[in-house]
Amino acid sequence: MMFVEAQGLTKIYTPKGAPPVRALDGLDLSVPQGSVTALLGPNGAGKTTTVKVLTTLITPSSGSAFIDGIDVLKHPGSIRPLIGVxxxxxxxxxxxxxxxxxxMVGRLYHLGAKASRQRAHELIELFDLSDAANRPVKGFSGGMRRRIDLAGALVTRPKVLFLDEPTTGLDPRSRLGMWDVITTLVGEGTTVLLTTQYLEEADRLADSICVIDDGKVIARGTANELKASFGGQRLELNLVTAGDSATVAQILALVGDAEPAVSADGHELSVSAQNAPAALQEVLAELESRGIKLYDAGMRRPTLDDVFLRLTGHGAEDHVAKDGGS
Amino acid sequence: MIATNSSEPPAPTVAVRWARWFTDGWITTRRNLIKIKRVPDVLVFTTLQPIMFVLLFTYIYAGVIDIPGSSYKEFIMAGIFAQTVVFGSTFSGSAMAQDLRDGIIDRFRTLPMSPSAVLIGRTNGDLLINAISMVVMMATGLIVGWRVRSSFLEGAAAVALLLLFAYALSWMMAYLGMLVRSPEVINNVSFLVLFPLTFISNAFVPSATLPTPLRVFAELNPVSALVQAARQLFGNVRPGPPVSDVWTQQHPIATVLIGIVIVLSIFVPLSVNRFKNISSR
Incomplete structure (x- = not known):
């Protein structure tokens, strides 16, 4: 059963003295009960706008949205007790x-004074916040604030949890901590819709991923399905002599499963390959025998940028620059 | 699957909605009370600044400014009260703008709470700050020789009128805070608007002494009506300078009450409606 269902969502903003902006452009989305779905996309793709529509914060220009069978647009008051954000x-x-x-959040969910205090204590225990329980939030680190915010979203054990970029801006350690917390929640069977700019995060947390760009879903599937379509890992070389790039590109084309990408200065080349370790060994042996020198050689997992390059013909970063972000 | 009407949960009854309106309003008020306790700036502003004003005006100007038939101390106190509570009403504006910036408005808006609760809590916070200021100022005034020359009830009515006037302004400021979304802009603009509004009035000098354009402004200024109403109710008006024959100066209490009703009936619905449709960033 689809727990969250959105169809044809559009949201058009008309800033003063500027052409209208289509933040959402016919976005369809469905989240099965008890699953974790990730909305993956760069800044400005429409992730936050989608979450705001589904959490009753803004009204879309057109389209429909249902949570647990209830119309989000017609009955926002009936949606709010079900969700955590x-x-x-x-x-x-x-x-x-x-x-x-x-x-305070518990009281505003109308849990009652006693139940609300009890739940607050439970969450402080669960999120390992005992140090912070009795100090004003002002002095907390970013990671600690984020954990309190997440705890606030869980006060009523919501039927569906919306996490909008839960780890953006966190240091690596806090990010790992946040992932642990989310993983625990998922184990308890909470339905989650999370947005992220990081493929690794979607990969680690989500059952299914919707890649969005320009306010539409441009690809969807499990992490493995999407990664397979991205062409496995990438092989990267950094040449000492830019003049070798044509030769090296030919070698890479033999082992890779797509056209190799060559940087503008001719020093950096990369290609996606299904069996990257074997391909790398093969390439290194070939370069050695031809006496072509390298600064660096390696493999990396596909990044969001690779995904975007493949799906849209432009990278995630370029996209941000082009649209001016937001 | 797509919705059927049978799966809609029942809407809360009217009684439940009123109970929530009340409890939610109290919970958000408590949030602002904690803030007053934790952020000493606000408390300093509400206690020390009024004391300073009372002392400065009564000791520096009382010897220079001559009010025929009355003492300047008696004359000035209602003016200081009015100016202080008018400025005290501006916290709501900057606080709503700050809450929007911090994103906590989004949190509130996704909770099943009464849509007016945050605004009620905010304006109640200003009301309490102003009540504290009033107590401090009146105590200081009594020490330097100001007296309530009417009855206890009329004195209480004067305090209530001052606080209600500022409470209505708080709703207006809350609306502006949500419109402008910048606490800095709200603070600067309210300073630029409220300073002339409180000074070009009968708060500190009799309006009759002002040059004509300023006098006309001062006579029609709602702050003048408030000051005049407070003076009358405290019994601080003595035969002396003739009060302007402008209707609002002849009937200051009615003017202030009408003003309060108008401001509240415009800005309460406007603010609640704005709150229902607002989102951070």
């Missing part, structure tokens, strides 16, 4: 302590 910007009150923040 945690955003990219920790929505906590700086002047309240961790405990007070969670207790």
């Amino acid at each position: 945690s955003g990219q910007y920790a929505a906590v009150d700086e002047n309240l302590t961790g405990f007070e923040n969670l207790d």
Whole structure:
């Protein structure tokens, strides 16, 4: 059963003195009950706008959205008790302590004073926030704030949890901590819609991934399905002499499963390959025998940029630059 | 699967909605009370600044400014009260703008809470700050020789009128805060608007002494009506300078009450409606 279902969502903003912006352009989305679905895309693709529509914050220009069979646009008041939301910007009150923040959210979910306090204590325990429970949030690190914000989204054990870029801006350690928490939640069977710019994050957390660009879903599937379509890992070489690039590109074309990419200065080449370790060995042996010198050689997993290059013909970063972000 | 109407949960009853309106309003008020406790700036502003104003005006100007038939101390206190509560009403504007910037408005808006609760909590916060200021100012005033020359009830009515006037302004400021979305802009603009509004009035000098353009402005200024109403109710008006024959100065209490009703009936619905459709960033 589809727990969250959106069809043909569009959202058009008309900024003053500028042409209209299509933040969403016919986006379709469905999230099965008890699963984790990731919306993967660069800044400005429409991820946050989608979450805002589904969490009753904004009204789309057209389209429909249902959660648990309830019309989000017609009955926002009936949706709110079912959902938990945690955003990219920790929505906590700086002047309240961790405990007070969670207790306030519980009270506003109408849990009652006693149940609300009890739940706040449970969450502080669960999220390992005991140090922060009785200090105003003002002095907390970004990771700690984000954890309180996430705890706030879980006060009522929501039927569906929306996580908008849960780890953007976090240091690597906090990111790992956040992944652990989300993984635990998923184990408990919560339905989750998460947005992210990082393929690795989607790969690690999500059952299925929707790649979005310019307000539409441009590809969907499991992490493995998508990765297979991206062409496995990438092989990267950094040449000492740019003049060798034509020769090296020919060699790469033999082992890779797509045209090799050559950087503008001719020093960096890359290609995707199904069996990257074997291909790398083969290429290195060939370069050795021809006496072509390298600064660096390696393999890496496909990044969001590779995905975008393949699906749209432009990289994720270029896209941001072109559209001016947001 | 697509919705059927049978799966809609029942809407809360009217009684439940009113109970929620009340409890949600209290919970968000408590949030602002904690803030007053934790951010000493606000408390300093509400206690020390009024004391300073009372002392500066009564001791520096009282000897220079001559109010026929009255003492300047008696005359000035209602003016200081009015100016302080008017400025005290501006916290709602900058706080709503700050909440939008911090994203906590998005959190509130995804909760099944009453849509007016955040605004009620915010304006209640200003009301409490102003109530504290009033107590501090009146105590200071009594020490330097100001007296309530009417009855206890009329004095209480004067305090209530001052606080209600500022409360209505708080709703207006909250709306502006959501419109402008920048706490800095709200602070600067309210300073630029409210300073002339409180000074070009009868708060600190009798309006009759002002040059004509300023006098006309001062006589029609709602702050003048508030000051005059407070003076009357405190019994601080004595036979002396003639009060302007402008209707709002002849009937200051009615003017202020009408003003409060108009501002609230415009800005409460406007603010709640704006809140229902607003989102950070």
